[in-house]
Amino acid sequence: MIGIYFSGTGNTKYCLEKFVALYDATAETVSLEESAVIGKIMLHKDIIFAYPIYYSNLPKIVRDFINDNQTIWEKKNIFIISTMGLFSGDGAGLSARLFKKYKAHIWGGLHLKMPDCICDVKALKHSPSQNQQIVFNAGKDIQLAVNKLKQGVxxxxxLGFFYHIAGFLGQRFWFISKTLHYYENVHIDKTACIGCGTCVSTCPMQNLSLIQEKAVAGKKCTLCYRCANQCKRKAITILGKHVISQWSISNWEDFNAK
Ligand SMILES: Cc1cc2nc3c(=O)[nH]c(=O)nc-3n(C[C@H](O)[C@H](O)[C@H](O)COP(=O)(O)O)c2cc1C
Structure with a gap:
């Protein structure tokens, strides 16, 4: 078995690693950003595939990855994990329908609520203690899902029809333009940017570059929010106008350990 994931700010990576460690501690987890990922997928029949939900849809980078490598999914057994701030409807169903089209067998699906990572919009912000509870609850859900998978249920x-309708009408239909194409309007505050290059080196789309020691964004953003959450100068905004509070589960874990 192998765990494959895409994770903008760490929630999905965190959940997948917990799931895989409980299910099969010897199994590897690999980001779909790694160059060796295709070769590794080809060596395994059972896959746990995990990603975050954006506007009740697949991140464009994830949809492209599945479609661009359609032949590798044939006869695979795929369990899907999708993480979200609040609600997705058919989060796991989104990739399940694609995988089925490419002749994979869908093993199951798990939706996990995690802290919201959109650092420049107030909507779903939680206090540290609320986030602590959310992550704790996700841990319990992961344990339960692993137990059920081990029991063969x-x-x-x-994954069902009603989830599909809920996802479509709940959000996807209204915001389809946000995830259908790559996003073109990442904003960099040139006076705040000090040209450290953190955003350039972490962007999964190679959408950022440094020109005259200032970050410059291209037109191929997958909306993962990694750059905006990691920028020490809070110079990057994507959907909103100001960074309110940044999120990264690894920083949060360090904070909780102190
Ligand atoms: C652009 C964008 C859109 C999002 N849309 C939704 C959504 O429709 N429903 C939801 O519950 N969460 C939504 N979220 C929250 C993320 O799915 C959630 O924080 C996820 O766990 C992030 O995972 P990551 O840290 O692995 O990137 C959205 C996040 C982003 C960045």
Whole structure:
């Protein structure tokens, strides 16, 4: 078995690693950004595939990854995990339908609520203690889902017809333009940017570059929010106008350990 994930700010990576460690401690987890990922997928029949939800849809980078490598999914057994701030409807169903088209077998699906990572919009912001509770609850859900999978009765979150309708009407239909194409309007505050290059080196799309020691954004953003959350100068905004509070589960874990 192998765990494959895309994670903008760490929530999905965190959840997948917990799931895989409980299910099969010897199994590897690999980001779809790694160059060796295709070769590794080809060596395994059972896959745990994890990603975050954006506007009740797949991140464009994830949809492209599945579609661009359609032949590798044939006859694979895929359990899907999708992480979200609040609600997705058919989060796991989104990739399940694609995987089925490419002749994979869908093993099950798990939806996990995690802290919201949109650092420049107030909507779903939580206090540290609320985030602590959210992550704790996700841990319990992961344990339950692993137990069920081991018993041969996998959880099927997001996989039925009614989930599909809920996802479509709940959000996807209204915001489809946000995830259909790559996003073009990442904003960099040139006076705040000190040209440290953190955003350039972490962007999964190579959408950022340094020109005359200032970050410059291209037109191929997958909306993962990694750059905006990691920028020490809070110089990057994507959907909103100001960075309110940045989120990274690894910083949060360090903070909680102190
Ligand atoms: C652009 C964008 C859109 C999002 N849309 C949704 C959504 O429709 N529903 C939801 O519950 N969470 C939504 N979220 C929250 C993320 O799905 C959630 O924080 C996820 O766990 C982030 O995972 P990551 O840290 O692995 O990137 C959205 C986040 C972003 C960045």
């Amino acid at each position: 996998p959880i099927k979150d997001g």
